Amino acid sequence: MMGSYTPEQRRLEWLYGLLGLYNGLVVLLMAGFMCLTQQKIVSTMSAHEFLSTLPIVPLPAMKGFWLSMGAYALLLFLGKLYRHGGLESGQRQLIFAAEIGICMLLMKSLNLAYDGIVLLAVADLMHRYHGENQSWLLLVAMLGLYFMANYNMAIFQRHVAPFDVYAAYYRPEVQSVLLAIKNAFQSLNIVLFVLYLVLLVQSQHHEKERIASLNKQLEEANVRLRAYALEAERTAETRERNRLAREIHDTLGHTLTGIAAGLDACIVLVDAAPAVVKKQLEKIRETARHGIVDVRRSVKKLRPDDLEKLPLQQAIKKVIAEFSASSGVEIQLVELGWPEKLREDEEEVIYRIVQEGITNARRHGKATKVTVTCGLEPGRFYIIIADNGEGCAETKQGFGLRHMEERLELLHGRLRYWSDKGFTLEATIPMGKNVMDNHGEDKE
Amino acid sequence: MKRGFALYLAFLVFLTCFLGWYLTRPKVLTVGMFAGSNWNVPEGEPYALMEAAIKRFEAEHPGVKVKYVSGIRKEDYSEWLAERLLNGDEPDVFVVPGTDFALYASMGALASLERSMNMDTDFDPSVFYPMALDYGRWQGDSYALPVGAVPTLMFVNKTLLAKEGIAIPRNDWSWQDFLRICKAVTRDTDGDGRLDQFGVYDYNWRKAALTNDVDLFSDDGKNANFTTQNMEEVMRFMAALHAVNQGQEVTAKDFDMGKVAFRPFTFAEYRTYKPYPWRIKKYSSFEWDCIKLPAGPSGHNSSIMQVMIMGISARTSEPRLSWELLKTICYDPAIQESLLTMTQGVPARRDVVESPRAQALFTAATPGSEEMNLQIVSQVMDDSITEPKFSRYQEAMNLADHKLQHMVQEGLSIGSALNQVQKEINSYLQQ
Numbered sequence: 001m002m003g004s005y006t007p008e009q010r011r012l013e014w015l016y017g018l019l020g021l022y023n024g025l026v027v028l029l030m031a032g033f034m035c036l037t038q039q040k041i042v043s044t045m046s047a048h049e050f051l052s053t054l055p056i057v058p059l060p061a062m063k064g065f066w067l068s069m070g071a072y073a074l075l076l077f078l079g080k081l082y083r084h085g086g087l088e089s090g091q092r093q094l095i096f097a098a099e100i101g102i103c104m105l106l107m108k109s110l111n112l113a114y115d116g117i118v119l120l121a122v123a124d125l126m127h128r129y130h131g132e133n134q135s136w137l138l139l140v141a142m143l144g145l146y147f148m149a150n151y152n153m154a155i156f157q158r159h160v161a162p163f164d165v166y167a168a169y170y171r172p173e174v175q176s177v178l179l180a181i182k183n184a185f186q187s188l189n190i191v192l193f194v195l196y197l198v199l200l201v202q203s204q205h206h207e208k209e210r211i212a213s214l215n216k217q218l219e220e221a222n223v224r225l226r227a228y229a230l231e232a233e234r235t236a237e238t239r240e241r242n243r244l245a246r247e248i249h250d251t252l253g254h255t256l257t258g259i260a261a262g263l264d265a266c267i268v269l270v271d272a273a274p275a276v277v278k279k280q281l282e283k284i285r286e287t288a289r290h291g292i293v294d295v296r297r298s299v300k301k302l303r304p305d306d307l308e309k310l311p312l313q314q315a316i317k318k319v320i321a322e323f324s325a326s327s328g329v330e331i332q333l334v335e336l337g338w339p340e341k342l343r344e345d346e347e348e349v350i351y352r353i354v355q356e357g358i359t360n361a362r363r364h365g366k367a368t369k370v371t372v373t374c375g376l377e378p379g380r381f382y383i384i385i386a387d388n389g390e391g392c393a394e395t396k397q398g399f400g401l402r403h404m405e406e407r408l409e410l411l412h413g414r415l416r417y418w419s420d421k422g423f424t425l426e427a428t429i430p431m432g433k434n435v436m437d438n439h440g441e442d443k444e
Numbered sequence: 445m446k447r448g449f450a451l452y453l454a455f456l457v458f459l460t461c462f463l464g465w466y467l468t469r470p471k472v473l474t475v476g477m478f479a480g481s482n483w484n485v486p487e488g489e490p491y492a493l494m495e496a497a498i499k500r501f502e503a504e505h506p507g508v509k510v511k512y513v514s515g516i517r518k519e520d521y522s523e524w525l526a527e528r529l530l531n532g533d534e535p536d537v538f539v540v541p542g543t544d545f546a547l548y549a550s551m552g553a554l555a556s557l558e559r560s561m562n563m564d565t566d567f568d569p570s571v572f573y574p575m576a577l578d579y580g581r582w583q584g585d586s587y588a589l590p591v592g593a594v595p596t597l598m599f600v601n602k603t604l605l606a607k608e609g610i611a612i613p614r615n616d617w618s619w620q621d622f623l624r625i626c627k628a629v630t631r632d633t634d635g636d637g638r639l640d641q642f643g644v645y646d647y648n649w650r651k652a653a654l655t656n657d658v659d660l661f662s663d664d665g666k667n668a669n670f671t672t673q674n675m676e677e678v679m680r681f682m683a684a685l686h687a688v689n690q691g692q693e694v695t696a697k698d699f700d701m702g703k704v705a706f707r708p709f710t711f712a713e714y715r716t717y718k719p720y721p722w723r724i725k726k727y728s729s730f731e732w733d734c735i736k737l738p739a740g741p742s743g744h745n746s747s748i749m750q751v752m753i754m755g756i757s758a759r760t761s762e763p764r765l766s767w768e769l770l771k772t773i774c775y776d777p778a779i780q781e782s783l784l785t786m787t788q789g790v791p792a793r794r795d796v797v798e799s800p801r802a803q804a805l806f807t808a809a810t811p812g813s814e815e816m817n818l819q820i821v822s823q824v825m826d827d828s829i830t831e832p833k834f835s836r837y838q839e840a841m842n843l844a845d846h847k848l849q850h851m852v853q854e855g856l857s858i859g860s861a862l863n864q865v866q867k868e869i870n871s872y873l874q875q
Contacts, residue, residue, distance in 0.1 A: 036532060047526035048544075057553045057758075060532025379511055 006362050008203040015196050016083075020076055022192060023120055026185045027106070030067035030114050030163075030186070033178075035061040037166045050169065058161040064109060071106040075117065078102060079124045100145070113163035113182065116189035118149045123196055136342065166321060174187075247298045255291025259284050272350030311336060312347045315343065327362050329370055339431050346429060349407045350374075350383065353427050356400050357385035365389020365423045382428045391419030468507070471762060473769055475512040476528070476538030478521035482752040483712035485595045485788050492786040497779045501772040508765060529553055536760040537769050540588050540753050542579070546665070547583035547835040554755040557586040567775060576792045579751040581831045588755035589774040592789035595747040595824045596651070598737050601648040601705050602654045603730035604629065604641070607752055615736045615820075616745055619652075619681050622706070622738040623688070629705045630688050638692070644685070644693045644706040650841065651708055652678045654748050654829050656740025660844075665834025665874055670844070670866035671859070674742045679848070681740065702730040708737065711821065712751065712788035736824055749828035752789065785809045790821060795873040797822045840869055 038061040041050045051057070058064065078099045082092060103121050107114070125141050167178045262284040266277045306315040319332060324331045342350070354372060361367040367389030374383045404413045404427065413429040477494055481487040491514060498510040512535070516524050522541045528534040529548075541547060548554050557580075561567055572590055580588030590707055600612055607615045608629050613621050614662055626643025631642050636680050653660065658674045661667065736745040754773060773779060780791040781799075784806045791797050803818045831837065844865060851861040 042527045042530050045527075047525055047530045048523045051526045051529060051551070052547055054551060056551045057548075060530070062533060230762050 027072045031065045035065040054161045065111045075102045111160040119193040210403045251294035260289045334373040361387035380428045384426045386424040388422040390421040454467040460567040471508045473510045474535040476535030478518040480515045485712045485716040492585045497773045536766040540755045549587040555758040571793045572776035573825045580753045588753035593751040594785045595749045597734035599707040599709040609614045642694045642704045645699045655743045657743035670862045715788040747824045790846040
C-alpha cells in the first residue's frame, strides 16, 4: 500500500526533490562565490584590507567550500533517512536533531549568507507528522526553528564573515547585482517552500477524504452482508425443513403406508385364513423393523458433522475454537471431568447445549468472554456456560432454551439458568446405574 | 574465518605502522618574520637572531624542524601575513605587526598565551619590562610576547651646547627647560639675516602629548578625546616651540651639519648611527649623547617605546611546541642577550639588560658608546609608554597630524580647533 503513490504524492516527492536540488545549487553557488572571492582577494593583495573588516578569520577558501558541500550532502542524506519509513520515533527524533545541527553548521560555514536550508528541515518535519495535533505541533516546531535560526544569527553574527564584506570586494555596480541575486535566491526558495506546503496540505486533505469514502463503502457492504446472512439462514431453514419432510415421507411414510396396507389385508384375511394373516403380520413386522432402521439412519444423518467424525471432547473444543475465531468472543473451556462412556444421543445433546449456549451468549448477551465448564459429580454430569454479557432481568424462554430443556428431559436431565453478572446456564444429565439400566431397557 | 583473521591482522599491522609513523614523523614548525629591522634601521643580517634561536630550539627538541620564509620586506609583511591567514597556512609562530595586533587578537587568529604562561613553571612573566609585556595584551589576556624593544631618547648635541655655554640638561628636565634652551640657541651665527642654528628637529606634538600624559583614544579605538586640558597644554607648547624658529623650517641637513641642539631618536637609530662607519659618514663634526625626553607640566619624562612582539597562531597543530619555540625566542636569556649583538634593539627581559655581561657585549658591539649605560636605558624602558595598537591608529594619527599641523601653522584658536579635530577623528574612527 505504501509502494503505490497517488499522483499527488508523486508530485509532492518531485517538488521536494526540486527543493533539495535548488537548495543544493544555491549552496554550491554561495560557497563557490565565497571561495573564489577569497582566492581573488589573496591574489590581488587585498587580504589585509579584507581581514580588517572581518570579526573572525574565515576558513581557508577550499576548506570552507568543501565543508559547505559536505554538510549539505549530509543534510540531504539525513533528510532522506528521516523521510524513510520504518524508523522508531526515538530514532527519528535523533535524526531530526542531527539534521538541525547540520543545518546550523551549514549556515555558519556559509557565513549566514543563506538561511533557506532551514526550510528544508521544516519540510522534512512537515512531511512526517500526520497526527491530530499536527497543525499545533508544526506551528510550535516552525516557530522553534525560526527562533533558533535567528538566535544563531545573533550569536554567530560576530563570528562569521558577512556576505556583504565579500560582496564589498567588487565594484559597487557588481555589488548591487550580487545582493539582488542573493535575495532572489532566498525569495525563490520561499516560493518553492510555500508551493510544497500547499501541495502537502492538499494531499493530506485528499487522503482524509479518500479514507472517509472508503469507510462509507465498507459500512454499506456490511449492511448488505448482514441482510444476506439473514436470508441465507432462512434459506437453510427452509431447505432443512424440506429435507426433514422428504425424510419423513421417504422413511416413515413409506413404512407406515406399507404397515397400514398390510394391516388392511390382515383385517380382511384374519377370519378366512389366519395362517396367511400370521405370515402377513410377520411381513408387516419386517417392514416395521426396516422402518426403524431407516428412521435410525435418518436420525443419524441429522447428527452434526463434527460429532460424526470426532469424539465428543474434541468436537466441543473444535466448535468452541471455531466460534471464538469467527465471532471474536474469548471462550475458555474448563474440563473438570468427562464421563467414561456416553451414548450417541447424550453426546448430541451435550454438543447442542454447548453450541446453543455460546451462540446465545454472543447473540443475546453481547458477551465478550465465556467460560464453559464441564465436570462430573456422583450420579450426574454437568455443563455450566457463564458469560460476561448483558444477561437479562427477566429471562424470556426463547426457542433455544425450550429446545434445550426438551432435549434434556428426554435424558431425564435438568436445565437451570439465571443472570447476575452476565448470564449463566447450567445443564445436568444424570449418569449412573439406574439411568443406564433404564436406557438399556429402552435400547432393547 | 581464516580470511577474516588475516584481514584483522593486516588492519592491526597497518594501524601500528600508521601510529608509529604518526608519532615519530618529523614535526615542522614555521616562523613568520620579515627581512630587516623592526625599528626601521639598516641591519646587517636580518635573520641572524632567528637562526640562533632556531638552532637552539632544534638542539633542545630533537626531531623538530623549524622553517621560515625569508625575503618578505617589512612593508609587505602585514599583507603577507593576512594572505597566509586567509589561506589558512599561516606560520605557527610569527611576528605580529603592532597595528595588526588588536585586530588579530580580537578575531581569534592569535592563541591566548594565558594558559601556557600559567602552566609553565619555569616561565616568569615578571622578568619582562611591564610595558613591553603589556604591549602583547588584549582585553587583559596575553596574546603575544615581546622579543625586544627600543625606547625613544632625546639626542643632545654636546658640542653645540658647550659652545653656547649651556650645561647638558638632567634626565628630569621639563618643557620649560627645553623651550628656554631652544630659544637660547636659535640664532643667526653667520650674520646673513637667516637663522642657521636651531633648537630642535623632528620633535612633534605626538611626542609632546606622550610626555604630558595625554590619553587620546579609548582602548577599543572607537573614540578620540582631543579636547582635554593636557592636550591644550601640548598645543600651546608646540605653538611656542614653533614660534622660536620664526617660520623657518629645520631640515635633516641642518641636523647633520651640527646646527641643531636636540633631536629625538630611537635607541635603534642611536645604535645604528653612533658606531663606525655611520658616525664617520654622517655626524663627524660633533659629540653627542642621549637623555630622556622633557616632561610636560602634567606628565613626566617618559619615553616612547616600540616593541616587537611575536604570537602563536590559534590554528597551530603543535600548540605545545609552538609555545616552547616562542619561549626560546622571547624568554631564553642567551637569545635575549644575542639581541644586543645581532640587532639594534634592546632585550625585553630586564634582568638580561641589567646584567654586566650584557653591558660588555653592548659596548663591544657598539663602538663609541662607552658613556651609554644600559642601566639608564633600562630605567628609561621601565617608565616608557607604548603607542596605542588598535588597527586604525596610524591612519587616525596621520589625520590628526595633518589637521594639527595646519592648525599650528595657521595659529587658529586652540580650543575650537581641537574640537574640530576631535569631531573629524571620531567620525573617521566610527565609520
